[in-house]
Amino acid sequence: MGEIDEGLERAERTRPIPQSLGARMRFLLKGAKGSTKQLAQELGVSQRTVQRWLKGQGVPKPAAAKKVEQQVRAKWQPRVKDRTRKAAETNGFMLHISGTFGYSAAGGSTDDPRARTITQKMPGSVAQKLYAARDAGATQAQQERILAEGLREHYFKDNGHRAAGIDVELNDIAWMDVEL
Secondary structure, three states, X not given: OOHHHHHXXXXXXXXXXXXXXXXXXXXXXXXXXXXHHHHHHHHOOOHHHHHHHHHOOOOOOHHHHHHHHHHHHHHOOXXXXXXXXXXXXXXXXXXXXXXXXXXXXXXXXXXXXXXXEEEEEEOHHHHHHHHHHHHOOOOHHHHHHHHHHHHHHHHHOOOOOOOOOOEEEEEEEEEEEEEO
């Protein structure tokens, strides 16, 4: 999961996702209506393994631990996620980002990459593109291109009021946060 996915996910939650295996397993068990058999089928392990993990005996192998984490992330606060996503796609979001940006611009200006820290209100159309890309399994580079295009139009070009010939590339993200 890249910085952009993590930023969107952090903004979609009102409570942190459980971190310990026991807390994650109890959460998943509650969703399986208390059935260790059903939970075992969802995770692709034996019922006895689920029972051991719930008791704190043993730890899952890396593949199983990843499956547990994916299940928790997918099932954590679904109504909050939906409500937050709809709000972002309608009203936009505030982007806080620090990274290295590359430029290609008109003659007489430099196109050397520059480190910048930017806070910019992004419109709902950018949120729609980011969510659609995430849903389609886009790579970090594809999501960075969407952000770069949004920043080009709304920050660097000031919605068409300046820097008409500039093109922007997001080369590296040092840190990023999203407020929805």
